[in-house]
Amino acid sequence: MYDFTLTRPATVAEAIAALQGEDAQPIAGGQTLLPTMKARLAQADTLVSLTGIAEMKGISSDGTTLTLGGGATHAAVAREAAQAYPALASLAARIGDPAVRTRGTVGGSLANNDPSACYPAGALASGATITATGPSGSREIAADDYFQGLFTTALEEDEIVTSVAFPIPETAAYEKMIQPASRFPLVAAFVAKFPAGVRVAITGASADGVFRWTEAEEALTANFTPDALKTLTPPTHDMISDLHGSQDYRRHLCKVMTTRAVKAAG
Ligand SMILES: Cc1cc2nc3c(=O)[nH]c(=O)nc-3n(C[C@H](O)[C@H](O)[C@H](O)COP(=O)(O)OP(=O)(O)OC[C@H]3O[C@@H](n4cnc5c(N)ncnc54)[C@H](O)[C@@H]3O)c2cc1C
Numbered sequence: 079m080y081d082f083t084l085t086r087p088a089t090v091a092e093a094i095a096a097l098q099g100e101d102a103q104p105i106a107g108g109q110t111l112l113p114t115m116k117a118r119l120a121q122a123d124t125l126v127s128l129t130g131i132a133e134m135k136g137i138s139s140d141g142t143t144l145t146l147g148g149g150a151t152h153a154a155v156a157r158e159a160a161q162a163y164p165a166l167a168s169l170a171a172r173i174g175d176p177a178v179r180t181r182g183t184v185g186g187s188l189a190n191n192d193p194s195a196c197y198p199a200g201a202l203a204s205g206a207t208i209t210a211t212g213p214s215g216s217r218e219i220a221a222d223d224y225f226q227g228l229f230t231t232a233l234e235e236d237e238i239v240t241s242v243a244f245p246i247p248e249t250a251a252y253e254k255m256i257q258p259a260s261r262f263p264l265v266a267a268f269v270a271k272f273p274a275g276v277r278v279a280i281t282g283a284s285a286d287g288v289f290r291w292t293e294a295e296e297a298l299t300a301n302f303t304p305d306a307l308k309t310l311t312p313p314t315h316d317m318i319s320d321l322h323g324s325q326d327y328r329r330h331l332c333k334v335m336t337t338r339a340v341k342a343a344g
Contacts, residue, residue, distance in 0.1 A: 080121045086130050090211055090240055096126040097236050098213065104128050104238050106149060107181035109174070110190050128185070134240055139163070144246055148185025148209075148239035155184065165250035165343070169200050169268070172254055174261045185239035188224075191231050191287055193318065194262040198225055198288035200252065203268035203279035204244040212237035227286050247272050251342035253335045255282075257322050264323055265331035267291075269339040275299040278336055283328045284315040294336050304337045 084105075087093040096102060101123035105111050114120040128134060134149030139162035146155060156171035156179065173179055173187075173196050187197040188208060201208070206221045210233055224232045233239070247270040254266035263282035270277045276298040278291045291313050297306040312333040317325035 079115050080118065082115075082122050083124045084127060085124060086127045088130055088132075090131060090133055090238070093126050093128060093131060093238060094211060094213055094236070096124065097238070099124050102126055104189075106183040106186035107151065107178075109178050109182040110186065110192070128183075128238065134185070136241075139246070142246055144244045146184045146242050146244070148183065148188075148241055150184050152179040152182050152184070152187075163244060163246050163250075165247075165252050165268070165270070166200050166204070166244060169196050169252040169254075172196070172252075172256075178261075184242055188239050188242065189231065189233060191225060191229050192262070193228055193285065193287040194257075194260075194264075194282040195288075196252070196254065196263060196266065196281065199266055199268040199279040199281040201225075201242060201244070201279075202288050202290060203250070203270040203277045204247065205270075205272075205277060206245070207243045208239055209241045209243070210234070210237040211240040216240065222290075225288050230287075245272065249343045251339040253338040253342060255331055255335055257282075259322075265328050265335055267332065267335035267339045269298070269336060269343055271298070271302055271343060276302060278339075280313065280315075280332050280336070283313075283317055283332050285318050286316050289313070289315050291332065291336065298340060302340065302343075304340050307333060307337050307340065 103122040105125040134147040136147040137158040144163045152170040152173045160167040201221045250270040252268045254263045257264040265282040278294045312329040319325045
């Protein structure tokens with residue numbers, strides 16, 4: 079690992095100020111960043127730790143919206159959001175292993191936007207709003223605008239994800255085909271049914287990252303049953319092909335996991 083300096087701000091304002099330094103980068107749970115640094119694939123002069131910022135750890139619900147601090151860990155979401163939004167808590171409970179869930183955070187996952195990550199599917203299917211805070215203040219970004227391709231988001235370099243607001247659907251489910259070596263999804267589908275319609279987000283499948291399967295959304299909005307998907311052709315969306323699964327297998331899984339999610343959501 080290359081040398082770096084670690085700073086530990088106690089507030090968002092202090093973190094934003096620290097990130098103004100040359101070659102400074104936030105670190106949250108370190109579950110993605112530290113292995114990358116150990117492999118010398120990433121380097122920062124200063125790491126700005128977000129783990130000591132209490133104002134980024136809140137988890138609250140008013141019955142219609144679940145709001146997670148960007149620094150909330152997967153384990154805390156699994157525990158504390160189970161009543162308010164069971165499908166999202168279940169997603170968090172199945173990320174990686176206990177060590178990853180204890181350290182990894184919502185903000186780190188959404189900022190990283192790994193094409194196989196779980197939270198991007200939950201955020202996109204829920205129509206979540208991401209709050210990004212930078213030197214000129216905070217702004218809200220709709221999930222539909224936030225995810226911009228492989229490891230790419232609408233975040234500016236000096237912005238951090240401070241909170242995420244998830245509208246709570248009538249019913250929802252996340253179905254994940256686990257890639258056993260990493261515990262990431264090979265393909266996973268998050269289905270969320272709102273009064274205005276159904277949203278379906280797929281992760282793990284596309285080289286462009288998480289995407290909405292709009293044909294499934296239309297079919298399920300008209301008829302929220304697994305049968306509604308039977309005649310649909312699985313999405314294409316530049317499918318990933320690697321040693322874990324071919325493009326055709328991943329396309330097939332998109333439909334299988336969406337169907338399972340609809341069944342689970344009831
Ligand atoms: C063995 C293993 C299994 C895993 N399995 C899964 C899985 O099944 N599903 C899944 O979704 N993920 C999985 N992960 C990834 C895990 O969820 C990580 O926690 C997550 O990707 C990154 O979160 P973090 O808080 O650790 O971020 P870090 O590693 O600290 O940071 C990741 C990136 O985000 C930036 N960053 C961090 N926080 C913020 C913020 N608030 N605002 C802006 N930028 C920020 C950092 O600068 C860095 O670029 C796994 C990881 C491991 C090691």
